[in-house]
Amino acid sequence: MLGRLLERLVDAQTRWAKPVGDWLHGVTAAVFGRILPVRDFLAGTWLGHPLHALLTDVPIGALTVTIVLDVIGQPVAADVALLIGVLTMLASALAGYADYSTTDGRARVRATVHSAVMLVSLAIYVVSLAIRATGPTNRALPIALSIVAYVILAGGAFVGGDVVFVLGNMVDRHAWRSSGTKWQPLEVGEIAEGSLVKAKLGIQDLLLIRTGDTILALHNQCAHAGGPLNEGTLVDGCVECPWHGSRFEVATGRRRRGPTVYDQPSYEVRKIDAGGYEARRVS
Ligand code: FES
Structure with missing residues (x-):
């Protein structure tokens, strides 16, 4: 009341x-x-x-x-x-x-x-x-x-x-996301070297970055306030969010620059024999 x-x-x-x-x-x-x-x-x-x-x-x-x-x-x-x-x-x-x-x-x-x-x-x-x-x-x-x-x-x-x-400001955008270890198929087209590629993992959006034969993956929604990381830029081994400039290491999801106070969930990706890729969360 x-x-x-x-x-x-x-x-x-x-x-x-x-x-x-x-x-x-x-x-x-x-x-x-x-x-x-x-x-x-x-x-x-x-x-x-x-x-x-x-x-x-x-x-x-x-x-x-x-x-x-x-x-x-x-x-x-x-x-x-x-x-x-x-x-x-x-x-x-x-x-x-x-x-x-x-x-x-x-x-x-x-x-x-x-x-x-x-x-x-x-x-x-x-x-x-x-x-x-x-x-x-x-x-x-x-x-x-x-x-x-x-x-x-x-x-x-x-x-x-x-x-x-009530409005969720400064709350980790991934607070309720499960960290399950099950491999799931990825929906993605071509992953060009050095580009920020958006992919679907079930209902989640991931960000993929190819470095040689390795594909690194983070959740695509910025932990700070939900900015789309695939629209950001790559700087010094980090992806920089387009909204407020938080930086996360692409290899680990660890925060390197604020304003985020949270790390970004990271995923591992593997190629499957039938063609295509699958991924699972690691942190
Ligand atoms: S939403 Fe990414 S830095 Fe704020």
């Missing part, structure tokens, strides 16, 4: 969130596009896990503790917890904007709402922190501000959760 209400409220923001999101995406894409190693670090490519999702736990914990400490009358500890909360909110926002720079469609609109709500919450927290820093004898106002900011933060976290759990 409450979830539906919030969802309707978020969807009603599309009118402003779409143009603002397009603008903000342009800015973040331009900034992070110039510092790809930083973007990939903030995305979590090195970790194999989205860093933003991990970082958000820290401010939520610290800001929850702030309320508890305020309520039980521990002002110094509460202020320290709030400072930690504000600093880690900033770190989390930075990682979030790195993800945002490669977020498209409906997920971008919702991520814009998420970002706006979180910035409002952060601004109120900063005001609360500034008042606390003056050492007021009456702490009612900064405590009230912290509580208001916390409620807004919870709303923002709900919308952020939607971006991941």
Whole structure:
């Protein structure tokens, strides 16, 4: 009931969130596009896990503790917890904007709402922190501000959760794909040396690359957001996705460059006596 209400409220923001999101995406894409190693670090490519999702736990914990400490009358500890909360909110926002720079469609609109709500919450927290820093004898106002900011933060976290759990942003596109080892026939035409060839393996699309007598195969749908790898390019032993530039080693499917934080499923291919090929997943 409450979830539906919030969802309707978020969807009603599309009118402003779409143009603002397009603008903000342009800015973040331009900034992070110039510092790809930083973007990939903030995305979590090195970790194999989205860093933003991990970082958000820290401010939520610290800001929850702030309320508890305020309520039980521990002002110094509460202020320290709030400072930690504000600093880690900033770190989390930075990682979030790195993800945002490669977020498209409906997920971008919702991520814009998420970002706006979180910035409002952060601004109120900063005001609360500034008042606390003056050492007021009456702490009612900064405590009230912290509580208001916390409620807004919870709303923002709900919308952020939607971006991941409802719209599947930053979720591994192959999370539910079985890694069965059964050989299956491949539907494919000619596999020319050096070209990116799309093939069918049952209902899956594979990407085939011939190097001499060996045929290397990856799933064709990019693990980051589903881009078609057969429309990408070959760079330094990797296939580069045409949508946001993730690179995967063609021999293993391992990620070499973000924004993906996941590896690409890889397959082995063999020639069959009757003519044609068959394949099975190896990782
Ligand atoms: S879909 Fe984003 S890099 Fe491939």
